[in-house]
Amino acid sequence: MPNVLDHLFDHVCVRFLELLSPPRCAACDGRLHRDAVFCASCVGSLSPPELLPLGVTASFGYGGALADAIRRFKYGQRPDLSRPLGRLVREGLPDRALVDLVVPVPLHPTRFRARGFDQAALLARAVATALQRPFSATLLTRVVDTPQLATLDAASRATAVRGAFTVRERTVPMGTRVLLVDDVRTTGATLRAAALAIVAAGFAARTHVLAATPVHGST
Ligand SMILES: [Zn+2]
Known part of the structure; x- marks a missing residue:
């Protein structure tokens, strides 16, 4: 009672x-x-995502009201929006059962200090709570602060993010199925570098983002 x-x-x-x-x-x-x-x-104004590379899924295409909400969340001092936006991440995630650990694509510490919060970490934590799965903001570390990739050509993007991420934690069992979470997929280069670091450390990785920009010309 x-x-x-x-x-x-x-x-x-x-x-x-x-x-x-x-x-x-x-x-x-x-x-x-x-x-x-x-x-x-x-x-x-919400739209479905376009076809994405294997191992990458998105809840929506980037644009319209969702782009406005993401801008407010990231740059408008509205970390409270992690709750509703985190819900959209979770609701758009396929195969929810196939997740052992939820990990955000980390910001470089310099950007974290400038913004005061890490939007991917807030979203990933909301997803982990809803899925009742563990969350780790320390498994993956960003060791290189990459420039704005959208202004670079494909080869420069790949070079810019090479070695940008590393896995330092050794307490997570090999073969753990890691779900990488980020707010936006733009060129795909950053997410791919993050996923490669996870796989190189002996885990399985897939990525889900809240919004993906059209893939034309991306890598
Ligand atoms: Zn409205």
Whole structure:
């Protein structure tokens, strides 16, 4: 009986907080129906991802209201958006059972200090909690701060990210199925370098992102 009362109390608290601060659209702050991430006018701008390379999946194509929400999340001091956006990551993830460990694609420490939070880590933690899987922000380390890859050609991108990641932790068993999580896939070069580092350390790796830009010309 106490459990039922606890649950009821939590439910009442959540509803009370919603009355004080009703949920808002992740892109435009418009009023929301409960349990939605985007308002009725923003949700129409969401698009499915295009075909992606083997081992990479995305919840959506990059653009529209989702691009606005991601910008607000990363650059608008809105780490609270990790909760609704993390939900979109999880809901778009295929084969959820085939995950042993959830790992974010890490920021270089310099960028982390500049931003104050790591958006991929917040998303990955939300996914791990929802999937009831362990989370590790220390398995993969970014040792090289790469330039903005979108401005580079394909060969320069590959060179820029080579050796950018390393696995230092040795407590995770070999063969662990790692799910790499990031917010956006742009060129794919960064995600591929991260996945290669995971595989080179003896784990299986696949990647899921919230949004993927069209693959034309990417590597
Ligand atoms: Zn909206």
